[in-house]
Amino acid sequence: MKNTDIKKLIQWYDQNKRSMPWRDTGNPYDVWLSEIMLQQTRIEAVRPKYLAFKKELPDIASLANCDDDRLMRLWEGLGYYSRARNLKKCAMYLMEHYDGKLPDNFELLKKLPGIGPYTAGAIASIAYNLPTPAIDGNVLRVLTRYYGITEDIRLPKVKEIIEDKLNDFYRSKNPDSSYSSFNQGIMELGETVCVPNGAPQCKKCPLNKNCFAYQNKMTESIPYRSSLKERKILERTLFVIRDNQSFLIHKRPHKGLLAGLYEFPGVDAHLTKSEMIRHVELLGFTPIKITTLPDAKHIFTHLEWNMRAYEIKVAEIQHILDENYYLVNKKELQSLAIPSAFRKYTDWYSLRD
Ligand code: SF4
Known part of the structure; x- marks a missing residue:
């Protein structure tokens, strides 16, 4: 991505980010908890549940010591209860091995129970400002459009291409860069501007000058998804x-x-x-x-x-x-x-x- 676009994106994010209870708290536990809650649940449904959860279990130690019935009650309404069980399992592991803290290391984060590459990347970049990719559906959509990647977005290869492009940026070690704002900027852009349903609002987008899909009138065809029934x-x-x-x-x-x-x-x-x-x-x-x-x-x-x-x-x-x-x-x-x-x-x- 061009340096000018990186700057514009970070600036756009700083000015336009929505207020979230887990945002900018400086607490890795908040990033972790919110990312797990948001995995299969909409933001608006997560917000009150997150606040209630945090009030009762404000940190990793309280989560590790919470009894299962209470944990399930706090999770009620979010569904996919295995997420809550994994959270507690991981909290117990962190108490035992990491002094109750989430490690500031992508590789170590990835090895924790219930934490996959996306969540590890989100915690590492958002909470610790480390140069690590966190690629979810929003990021894939924004960047396939920006780079003009016309292959099926479901192919692992497309994710690899995006990961390489992000790593190029991370390797550039631009001292002005906030990896946290950069990653969150792409995510936020995917949720509010380069949206999954309906037309993207390209006129408002900080990346529009160099966005391949916008410049080539291809926002309807990128991201591309082949019909599963297509022969x-x-x-x-x-x-x-x-x-x-x-x-x-x-x-x-x-x-x-x-x-x-x-x-x-x-x-x-x-x-x-x-x-x-x-x-x-x-x-x-x-x-x-x-x-x-x-x-x-x-x-x-x-x-x-x-x-x-x-x-x-x-x-x-x-x-x-x-x-x-x-x-x-x-x-x-x-x-x-x-x-x-x-x-x-x-x-x-x-x-x-
Ligand atoms: S210009 Fe449009 S298509 Fe390109 S990234 Fe921005 S919102 Fe998405």
């Missing part, structure tokens, strides 16, 4: 290589789609007639007659094959290509385990010479 479309060209007696048939690999079944040889692309001839000649066959067969489509659950096919008549099939190829006559062709994906072509030969 991959694969173009294929099949070669029905035959002489007067036999057809050349290929046995599919013993793993993967249609494993171990028979098919007409083919390639995963649509070849033109001349490309197809070149390909068949490279396989060692000399066509004497070529017939274009009808196109066919076959739909699998996550994949669609769009097939074009050519019948390539040769004088005599004198060789097979390797042990996965077979020569079969027309009768055998009808009885082989050839999947229905190729029915259009097997039917074709059951009806013709």
